[in-house]
Amino acid sequence: MHKKIVVVQRRMTHYRLAFFESLRQQMTERGLELVLAYGVGTAEEQGKNDSAEIAWAHKLATKYFWGGRICYQPLKSVCNQAEMLVIALENKLVCNLWHQFAPVPYKVALWGHGANLQGNPGSWREKFKRRVARRADWWFGYTEHSRPLIAQSGFPADRITVLNNAIDTAEMRSQFESITPSELANWRAAQKIGNGLLGIFLGSFYQEKRLEFLFEAAGAMRSQVPDFELLLVGAGPQKSLVEDFCAKHEWAHFGGMLKGRDKVLALASATVMLNPGLVGLGILDSFVCEVPMLTTDCGLHSPEIVYLEPGVNGLMTTNCLDDYVRQAIALLTDPARLNAMKLGCRKSGGEYTVENMARNFADGVERCLKVGDPK
Structure with missing residues (x-):
């Protein structure tokens, strides 16, 4: 039976379609099952006309509160029998905190830049994000620029995979x-x-x-x-x-x-x-x-x-x-x-291609599954 790897996106954009198709193929070749789940963006994001649909993925019930600053996306249904859950590091994603801090039966990985590049490092929001960034078994950083940002939160450097973010060219x-x-x-x-x-x-x-x-x-x-x-x-x-x-x-x-x-x-x-x-x-x-x-x-x-x-x-x-x-x-x-x-x-x-990005992601998944839990 294939190990189930769940990847969650708050919303799906058209420029990610090729990546997820390539990642699905990479996972299958390694005996892994990719379960992709995503919701919808805020009203402002939906106005950008950059949203997309993937027929084989799961749609998440999504609600926004406090002017879009809080997002509620329950993940329990897609996490059943999962070996690993990959989620984004965004303060607004309150449901993610349960999976990071509770004793769940699967590995939890974070995906992101490692910090808000336009944020104030001294703000309570960024301090909270650095604290939450340590509660994971693995990290997927966008580029080499992300590695020191993730490491400075106190996360182990040997549990970081750099994806080399790309779009389909x-x-x-x-x-x-x-x-x-x-x-x-x-x-x-x-x-x-x-x-x-x-x-x-x-x-x-x-x-x-x-x-x-x-x-x-x-x-x-x-x-x-x-x-x-x-x-x-x-x-x-x-x-x-x-x-x-x-x-x-x-x-x-x-x-x-x-x-x-x-x-x-x-x-x-x-x-x-x-x-x-x-x-x-x-x-x-x-x-x-x-x-x-x-x-x-x-x-x-x-x-x-x-x-x-x-x-x-x-x-x-x-x-x-x-x-x-x-x-x-x-x-x-x-x-x-x-x-x-x-x-x-x-x-x-x-x-810098989506194929190589998908390969880096799948490599990181395999490495994460082999190590213990640092949380």
């Missing part, structure tokens, strides 16, 4: 590899982009992306590299800033929100990806389409920033406009170095 890779030079030339012509060097910003337009820093840097780059152009792809609350900038500079192009092959064509057209602000999972786009990322040590990044290897698959400059411009121009005007970084991107793109 298989289709993007397939599209990128199928693009022909003529298709690329036609796309650039349709966007009224010249044949020179192109920097691309791809993401949401909001404050943490530091668009004004980007605009100033791009202007300085254009003044020193006359054939440099900038393409801005995305949407968000600061969209008007982008439109105004592009309207004033003929070398700057607003691409709007692009998806599918158009998004891949935009990336394939670019020489470098410019994002001086917050970098998250978008770094995987950089890797798959072999466009080195240039960012700064601005202190705003998501855990996935650890995937960036300066000088290998991208660059991280100091948080200084002159340094950012100087290093960007040096890279743009050095074809050999650019090609080397493109190869670095390709290598990283093959490493």
Whole structure:
């Protein structure tokens, strides 16, 4: 009889579908049964239109209280005869506390960043979270950035598995590899982009992306590299800033929100990806389409920033406009170095995949099942 491993998500998003399908396959191959359970998000989260359904998973009754700050999701029904339960570390998930602190007959693992990256470490909420973080048999951290955050709560370092968080990039890779030079030339012509060097910003337009820093840097780059152009792809609350900038500079192009092959064509057209602000999972786009990322040590990044290897698959400059411009121009005007970084991107793109993430998760499950209970 297969050992039953229960994984709970407060809500299901479309970008997790490929991961859970891959994880289910990994578990089956190892003689384990994956039982996936999830609920629904808050009213605000449901308005994002990023929710998804998995036919073989269990739907949990979900209720929110106190303006969405407390979530009630009873798990008892899915935990019957389980060998292991994997839950998220969120203060709002009050039902999780029972499974962590009560004498339950199964292993309990936590999954998360290890801390609220935007929270105040001295607040009672974060102190409570650090206390609760120790009540587990195992920890699954998103990236290597998570490991020290988990360990500083007092959790044993040898019971932490780093997943290397990823989204499905298989289709993007397939599209990128199928693009022909003529298709690329036609796309650039349709966007009224010249044949020179192109920097691309791809993401949401909001404050943490530091668009004004980007605009100033791009202007300085254009003044020193006359054939440099900038393409801005995305949407968000600061969209008007982008439109105004592009309207004033003929070398700057607003691409709007692009998806599918158009998004891949935009990336394939670019020489470098410019994002001086917050970098998250978008770094995987950089890797798959072999466009080195240039960012700064601005202190705003998501855990996935650890995937960036300066000088290998991208660059991280100091948080200084002159340094950012100087290093960007040096890279743009050095074809050999650019090609080397493109190869670095390709290598990283093959490493950070949902398949490898699922394999890391399954490895962690097997290791957890073999050890005693530190709780």
